[in-house]
Amino acid sequence: MRLSRERILEAALELVEHDGWNGLSMRRLAQELDVWPMAVYRYFRDKDELLEAMAEAAAERVSLPSARGSWRTQMQKLLDESRRALGGQPASRALPAPAGRRLSEAGLGILRDAGLDEQDAARAWRALFAYALGFAEDEDAEFEFGLECLLDGLEARLAARA
Amino acid sequence: MRLSRERILEAALELVEHDGWNGLSMRRLAQELDVWPMAVYRYFRDKDELLEAMAEAAAERVSLPSARGSWRTQMQKLLDESRRALGGQPASRALPAPAGRRLSEAGLGILRDAGLDEQDAARAWRALFAYALGFAEDEDAEFEFGLECLLDGLEARLAARA
């Protein structure tokens, strides 16, 4: 079967799920695809580009919340999904464009609609996102507690402005 | 000159500062110490143990805040120092014992003194610490904004309890 970016990404993800990030090497990946090591390099310039594409794919998997609920519940849903989707990623590879921008746009939109000005929305999103990535998939209770505090603080700011 | 854990850790840190975490290999480290690759293994069982010791040393460098100011400024100082000291560490290696416990004890103490019960203090510390590690050394303004919100939220919780 023909190689493709999709097929390679799928195999890479499977390898990581099975053996962790240390188990992902270009050589093992090629082996898994039943192809010679250098074949993968037709589709990704180097390993770094592959890792970036994997983070990108993970970010794309985050479904954006509907605009029906309050800004608070919208944000909770967005961050909860983000943390689950991106939490496993290796360090400092959490914000690839353009899928990263898609998440940022969604987050900033929610905060702007809530009433924050451009700068506060940007800072608040940075804070919320950094916070969310600090938690693993199974730390629901811990994640929620701090998020409530953060959102309470933001709401107090909104109230002070009104 | 004789090898020692201290001398090895020092050389490792220098290597990382110079070439980043990817530049740190057991072989290059030995070369820098003018010793054969396997000599380092007398002091650290494997690379993982070396990395752990490096994180440990970084955590030890955090100076704990004096108990003079308000709990809020104490916490700000503690987290600011923690983020500067531990921010550069490779992923998921941010909480080694016992230096990690030293930081946790300090943080939990501040929160308990502020009036939080044991469970809330634990959750709040987890939230604050996760938040702090999400910021690089040079992101002072961004870090501070979200921290204010988090602390405001915690204060509201304390006020509601009184």
Next chain:
DNA sequence: ACCTGAACACCGTTCAAGT
């Protein structure tokens, strides 16, 4: 006790060649 030296089983990546 502490360091050496060779060896093993891996890496990412280049390059020239095949089809």
Next chain:
DNA sequence: ACCTGAACACCGTTCAAGT
């Protein structure tokens, strides 16, 4: 255009040997 195959310069780590 796409894959092969050998090669290069690295890894972490084991093991037996030296001093």
